[in-house]
């Protein structure tokens with residue numbers, strides 16, 4: 001029956017096109033997290049010291065580290081989640097629950113693109129925590 005196929009749709013592994021869409025969202029999110037902090041570092045630099053005009057490769061590396069260091073815990077966690085999700089996209093395991101290996105519903109991914117557990121597993125894990 002047709003209705004049955006429709007029903008199962010939400011449970012299928014996300015297709016390539018959808019993954020590509022989430023990748024864009026995740027990259028944007030990453031940009032946003034890092035971008036915000038870069039601005040903070042930038043402005044504090046301007047205020048703090050003068051004389052640094054040219055940044056070479058090495059300096060740029062230190063600069064990047066500085067950016068990461070200045071992330072607060074919440075932002076670092078967000079960045080970690082985003083990076084892990086991007087890793088999963090690269091590995092082809094995006095949208096698969098880490099706990100049960102089943103597909104994470106598209107609805108859940110729409111709400112939370114960094115989700116790594118399906119709803120039943122998340123509920124179970126959260127119960128186990130408390």
Ligand SMILES: [Zn+2]
Nearest residue numbers: 097100118121
């Ligand atoms: Zn699961």
